[in-house]
Amino acid sequence: MRLVIQRVSRADVKVGGRTVGEIGRGLLVLVGAEKGDDARTAEEAARRVAGLRIFEDGAGKMNLALAEVAGSALVVSQFTLAADLSRGRRPGFEKALPAAEARPLYDHFVRALSLTGVPVATGAFGEMMDVALVNAGPATFVLDVSSSRSA
Numbered sequence: 630m631r632l633v634i635q636r637v638s639r640a641d642v643k644v645g646g647r648t649v650g651e652i653g654r655g656l657l658v659l660v661g662a663e664k665g666d667d668a669r670t671a672e673e674a675a676r677r678v679a680g681l682r683i684f685e686d687g688a689g690k691m692n693l694a695l696a697e698v699a700g701s702a703l704v705v706s707q708f709t710l711a712a713d714l715s716r717g718r719r720p721g722f723e724k725a726l727p728a729a730e731a732r733p734l735y736d737h738f739v740r741a742l743s744l745t746g747v748p749v750a751t752g753a754f755g756e757m758m759d760v761a762l763v764n765a766g767p768a769t770f771v772l773d774v775s776s777s778r779s780a
Contacts, residue, residue: 630660630661630662630663630666630670630671630674630734630738630773630774630775631660631661631663631710631711631771631772631773632658632659632660632661632674632678632710632771632772632773632774633658633659633707633710633769633770633771633772634656634657634658634659634678634681634683634769634770634771634772635656635657635658635659635762635764635767635768635769635770636655636656636683636684636764636765636766636767636768636769637652637654637655637656637657637703637762637763637764637765638653638654638763638765639651639652639653639654639762639763640652640655640657640703640760640761640762640763641703641760641761641762642703642705642750642751642752642753642758642759642760642761643758643759643761644752644753644756644757644758644759649751649752649753649758650703650705650750650751650752651703651750652700652701652702652703652748652750653700653701654698654699654700654701654765655695655698655700655701655702655703655748656678656681656683656695656700656701656702656703657702657703657705657760657762658678658702658703658704658705658742659705659706659707659710660674660704660705660706660707660710660735660738661706661707661708661709661710661711661725662711662725662726662730662731662734662735663711663724663725663726663775664724664725664726665775665776666726666734666775666776667734667776668734668737669776670734670774670775670776671734671735671737671738671741672737672738672741673774674738674741674772674774675738675741675742675744675745676741676745677772677774678695678702678742678747678772679694679695679696679742679745679746679747680694681694681695681770682694683768683770684697684698684700691768695747696745696746696747700747701747701748701749701750702742702747702748702749702750703749703750703751703752704735704738704739704742704749704750704751704752705751705752705758705760706731706732706735706752706754706755708722708725708728708731709722711724711725711726712725728754728755732754732755735754736754739751
């Protein structure tokens, strides 16, 4: 599972001009499911996201996690994170899970993140979405969690 995590002061997702998810301070989490990912992978990814100490404390150091700043997460499915750009000019998606398999993992990740106590908003799986954000910092992180590493 590949995640791009952006620390934001606000973010929202629109589908067809209608807002389907929005947050204030927190994390925008783009989630791409890859072949080999399973429920344990999603749970480990959620645990890691909830525990990331990437918010500044009183001394200006990245030392606080999402719950410590009363932040929320906006979770958006992102099929293209599984793209292989190593050949030619057109991305290959051989590593990406088909939507029918990726959707349950995405939903499991959202539930697992919610169970950590983090308020979670979502995009609309499989839809064309307009994602807007104000990246605070800017601070952007890439997290790869595989089933072999989540054991």
